[in-house]
Amino acid sequence: MKKIKYTMLVLLVCSITISCFEDKDDNPVSTSEINDFVWKAMNTYYLYKDGVPDLANDRFSTSEYNSFINSFSSPEDLFESLIYQRTSIDRFSWITSDYIALEEFLSGTTLNNGMEFGLVRYPQSNSDIFGYVRYVLPNTNAETQGIQRGQIFYAVNGTPINDTNYISLLSQNTYTINLATYDDNNTPNPGDDTIIPGTESITLSKTAYTENPIFRTEIFEVNGENVGYLMYNGFTANFDTLLNDVFGEFIANNVQELILDLRYNPGGSVNTAILLSSMIAGNNGEVHSTEQWNSDIQPILDPESLIHRFTNNDDGTPLNILNLSKVYILTSRSSASASELVINSLNPYMNVVQIGTQTTGKYQASFTLYDSPDFRRQGANSNHTYALQPLILKTLNSVGFTDYNEGLAPDIVLGENYANLGILGDPTELLLATALQHIEDNGRISSQTFEPLEILSDSKDLLPFEIGMYIDN
Numbered sequence: 001m002k003k004i005k006y007t008m009l010v011l012l013v014c015s016i017t018i019s020c021f022e023d024k025d026d027n028p029v030s031t032s033e034i035n036d037f038v039w040k041a042m043n044t045y046y047l048y049k050d051g052v053p054d055l056a057n058d059r060f061s062t063s064e065y066n067s068f069i070n071s072f073s074s075p076e077d078l079f080e081s082l083i084y085q086r087t088s089i090d091r092f093s094w095i096t097s098d099y100i101a102l103e104e105f106l107s108g109t110t111l112n113n114g115m116e117f118g119l120v121r122y123p124q125s126n127s128d129i130f131g132y133v134r135y136v137l138p139n140t141n142a143e144t145q146g147i148q149r150g151q152i153f154y155a156v157n158g159t160p161i162n163d164t165n166y167i168s169l170l171s172q173n174t175y176t177i178n179l180a181t182y183d184d185n186n187t188p189n190p191g192d193d194t195i196i197p198g199t200e201s202i203t204l205s206k207t208a209y210t211e212n213p214i215f216r217t218e219i220f221e222v223n224g225e226n227v228g229y230l231m232y233n234g235f236t237a238n239f240d241t242l243l244n245d246v247f248g249e250f251i252a253n254n255v256q257e258l259i260l261d262l263r264y265n266p267g268g269s270v271n272t273a274i275l276l277s278s279m280i281a282g283n284n285g286e287v288h289s290t291e292q293w294n295s296d297i298q299p300i301l302d303p304e305s306l307i308h309r310f311t312n313n314d315d316g317t318p319l320n321i322l323n324l325s326k327v328y329i330l331t332s333r334s335s336a337s338a339s340e341l342v343i344n345s346l347n348p349y350m351n352v353v354q355i356g357t358q359t360t361g362k363y364q365a366s367f368t369l370y371d372s373p374d375f376r377r378q379g380a381n382s383n384h385t386y387a388l389q390p391l392i393l394k395t396l397n398s399v400g401f402t403d404y405n406e407g408l409a410p411d412i413v414l415g416e417n418y419a420n421l422g423i424l425g426d427p428t429e430l431l432l433a434t435a436l437q438h439i440e441d442n443g444r445i446s447s448q449t450f451e452p453l454e455i456l457s458d459s460k461d462l463l464p465f466e467i468g469m470y471i472d473n
Helices: 006-014 031-045 062-070 075-081 099-106 166-170 237-252 270-281 338-346 430-440
Strands: 094-096 109-112 115-121 129-136 152-156 174-183 194-205 207-210 214-222 225-232 255-261 287-292 307-309 326-331 351-356 364-366 387-389 391-396 455-458
Touching (some): 031 075, 075 094, 129 174, 152 166, 214 237, 214 430, 225 237, 225 430, 237 255, 270 287, 326 338, 338 351, 351 430
Parallel strands (some): 326 351
Antiparallel strands (some): 094 387, 115 455, 174 194, 214 225
């Protein structure tokens, strides 16, 4: 990725805004000082500042500005007041009072018991929820306790889960899940499915854990050709070298088709998304995606700096490139941001066969802003650990497609069967089997469907920070 010269950028933006007021409060830890940082950072970088009257460059005189930031009792309250259309457009900006924890999170380290789960509304219920185990991380408490993909739980600590208590129940560092059985009544219609509470329970505890996003790789033979399968669960830059190694194995085994499983991937590094796209398609030097910033920053930037291009190397290390003309991508409502960026950016260049359900709909990227003169980590105010992770740009593919608020629609609609989830990476697992069948049938659209129930949330949604899509520099 291109490294934007943020110091120069901030100075240029400050020259046309009032965001460079001198701080008047000498209290190093006052709410007023932190609020001042919040407003200035949002005024400078927030993607949707033009839609927020209180972020306008000419909104306040100096005295009005001081009164405004002092009217909020916490930085969180001020930050939330500056968000544009929280429920529809900007669902993803956030603030933290602990950027040390945030930095660990962005590197892939979280408190985790190893049980990755989805939360689904009961059939014919507006409030009741059940959980299902998506996968179990290796060397975790969940693995030790024998948790298996496909297990269903209806309650936590004996309390049935609903749409008002699931966050408090499942955010605890230690909790007990109460298991159940999913009964589909031997019909494909989920409307008559039931959850039958059982008597077994399992207690799980969280510890610090760094997840390897490369969860499963396989190679299958179909019609005399080798088909690679990669289940990839997060765009974490620390694992880029291992990701390149996976594609090296695919090349060594003469893989001619690829099934990329992003169904549980909430996103991450934009740069990693570019690298993955390049390993799949090649297209070195072609436009992968472009950036659109707010109206103050966009005209200041060098136009070339707004363009991301497919590449053949990662900081000088050659990429292992398949040079495919078609790719199969498995998705769900939990596929978001950088996952969607890969799909959207590959679409103009190759045949992307998307199988599963609609994605999240996040085409914006964020960046960590610190309380320093240029909002970068170096020189951050040592008297507090507040930082912002606001949306600062949106991505467009090479033909300008963006703003997919409702997500990216699949070519083959197929939800998971909670009564029989199957084994990830096994050729009989429903979504993978459908992709393999499509390859075997030379592209004939499968008639197999499994109508999905509404997924309300998942384990990654309950992490202390939004993973989303972020730029690295």
